[in-house]
Amino acid sequence: MKIGFVGTGWFTRTHASILKEIEGVDITAFCGTSLEKAEKEARNWSNATGYSNVEEMLDKQKLDAVYICVPPHAHGEIEAALIDRNIPFFVEKPLGNNEEPNDLARRIEEKGLITSVGYHWRYKDTTNRVLSLLNECRVGMALGYWMGSMPMVPWWRDVNKSGGQFVEQTTHIVDLLRYLFGDVNEVYAAFNNQIMRSKVEGTTVPDVGSVTMKLKNGMIATISNTCILKNSSKVGLEIYSDEGIIELSNDLLRVVSGNQVEEYxxxxxxxxxxxxxxxxxxxxxxxxxILSTYQDALKTHRVTIAANQSAISGQPIYLG
Structure with missing residues (x-):
C-alpha cells in the first residue's frame, strides 16, 4: 500500500512511525506548508518525496490512502481533492473550525468513500470495558474535563484558526461521551478569557469554559476545560450511575462502588x-x-461548534 501524508507535525510523525512497523505499507509522499518542511520529513523515508501542493502530490503519485494531519483552519480543500479522486483518507481531529465539514460529509456519503477520524479514545480497551459496565447500571449524568496548558504554537491561540480549546482538544471528551451514550440534543456554554490573553501575545481563544449538554437518552453532562495550567492536570470523563462512579482517564479506569474500588x-x-x-x-x-467515520465524527464536530455559538450568544443551541 502506498500512503501519503498532508502535514509535517507531531501527528504525522506519530502515525508515520506506526505505519513503519506495519508490513506491506510504504510511505511515499509528504505534503507540507513549504517544500522545505515536506522534503525534510521525506528524507526520513527511503521511497518518499516531498511536495508543497496537494494537487501536485496526487497528480504525481498513485496513493492508496492519505493521512491528513493539519491544524483546524487548514481543512477543506485537502479533503475535497481526495473526495474528487476517490482516495480513502484518515483525518486527525478536529474536522475543521467551521461548518464546512457538513458539505464534505455529504460528498463522502455520496461517493461511499472509506474514511476514519482520529478519535483514538474509542479504540482503548478501558473504553470497551466501560461499555460492558454500562450494561449493569443506569447512568444519570457525566462530568468531563480537559484541564491543561496552552500549546505554544501561534495558530492554536488564535480562535479563528483553532476554533478554541473545546473544538481543538476537548472534542476528544465530547466524542467519548457520544460514543458511550449517544447523541446530544442541546448545548449551553459559558467561556471566558481570564488569564492567558495578558500572558501570551495574540491569544484570542477562551482559556476557561464549561459546556452543559442534554443527551437524547435523558442524561445531563457537563464538560469543562482550561488552558491556564503550567502542565496537564486532569483529562477524562466521570460517569455517575445507580451502581457508583466510573472514572475514565487517559491510561486508567477506576470503578467505585460503595467502599470497593477497582482499577484497570x-x-x-x-x-x-x-x-x-x-x-x-x-x-x-x-x-x-472503523469506530469513527467522517460522518459520525461530524456529529461530535457539530456539538463543539454549537458550544462556541452558545458561548457567543448566551443562549442554548438545539441540535435536534
Missing part, C-alpha cells in the same frame, strides 16, 4: 489499533470495524 490500566495502543483497522478497511473494502 490501559494495555493497548489505541493509535496502532485505529491505524490497522483503517488500512485493513482500505485493503478489503470492509469499513465495519
Amino acid at each position: 490500566k490501559e494495555e493497548t495502543n489505541p493509535y496502532l489499533a485505529e491505524n490497522k483497522i483503517f488500512l485493513n478497511a482500505v485493503q478489503t473494502g470492509d469499513s465495519s470495524k
Whole structure:
C-alpha cells in the first residue's frame, strides 16, 4: 500500500512511525506548508518525496490512502481533492473550525468513500470495558474535563484558526461521551478569557469554559476545560450511575462502588489499533470495524461548534 501524508507535525510523525512497523505499507509522499518542511520529513523515508501542493502530490503519485494531519483552519480543500479522486483518507481531529465539514460529509456519503477520524479514545480497551459496565447500571449524568496548558504554537491561540480549546482538544471528551451514550440534543456554554490573553501575545481563544449538554437518552453532562495550567492536570470523563462512579482517564479506569474500588490500566495502543483497522478497511473494502467515520465524527464536530455559538450568544443551541 502506498500512503501519503498532508502535514509535517507531531501527528504525522506519530502515525508515520506506526505505519513503519506495519508490513506491506510504504510511505511515499509528504505534503507540507513549504517544500522545505515536506522534503525534510521525506528524507526520513527511503521511497518518499516531498511536495508543497496537494494537487501536485496526487497528480504525481498513485496513493492508496492519505493521512491528513493539519491544524483546524487548514481543512477543506485537502479533503475535497481526495473526495474528487476517490482516495480513502484518515483525518486527525478536529474536522475543521467551521461548518464546512457538513458539505464534505455529504460528498463522502455520496461517493461511499472509506474514511476514519482520529478519535483514538474509542479504540482503548478501558473504553470497551466501560461499555460492558454500562450494561449493569443506569447512568444519570457525566462530568468531563480537559484541564491543561496552552500549546505554544501561534495558530492554536488564535480562535479563528483553532476554533478554541473545546473544538481543538476537548472534542476528544465530547466524542467519548457520544460514543458511550449517544447523541446530544442541546448545548449551553459559558467561556471566558481570564488569564492567558495578558500572558501570551495574540491569544484570542477562551482559556476557561464549561459546556452543559442534554443527551437524547435523558442524561445531563457537563464538560469543562482550561488552558491556564503550567502542565496537564486532569483529562477524562466521570460517569455517575445507580451502581457508583466510573472514572475514565487517559491510561486508567477506576470503578467505585460503595467502599470497593477497582482499577484497570490501559494495555493497548489505541493509535496502532485505529491505524490497522483503517488500512485493513482500505485493503478489503470492509469499513465495519472503523469506530469513527467522517460522518459520525461530524456529529461530535457539530456539538463543539454549537458550544462556541452558545458561548457567543448566551443562549442554548438545539441540535435536534
